[in-house]
Amino acid sequence: MIDYEAVRKLKVEDGDLLVVPETTEQDDMQLLGEALQMMNGCRAVIVRGPIKQLDVAAMNKLGWYRA
Template sequence: MIDLDQVRRLNIQDGDLLVVPENTEQEGMELLAEALHFLMPGCRVIIVRGPMKQLDVGDMNKLGWYRA
């Protein structure tokens, strides 16, 4: 059963990065992707398991990631 008090509206847009809890199973991520495709055909999003942190250019360079 869905706890309707926990339902929130999301304003997802093309190109968004969606971070789901790190314990989310692959099947749940696939179902989310299918639902988004059904609701917003052509909308492209990236779904990743969290936690996520933003790196600055210096940190990315230390990890071997370089801008072209």
């Protein structure tokens, strides 16, 4: 069920990072990504939050490498 009080208008652009609540199901994240691509022609990275900033060493430890 959608919490309509929590709905906010966003101007999502190609390459944006969107943080959704931790309770969001993977299928719902997939549907959101597909809807954004269909409606705005953009692709976004969608992650479950909360999100925190990591330094390069922490990112490398997790297998994320800066290009």
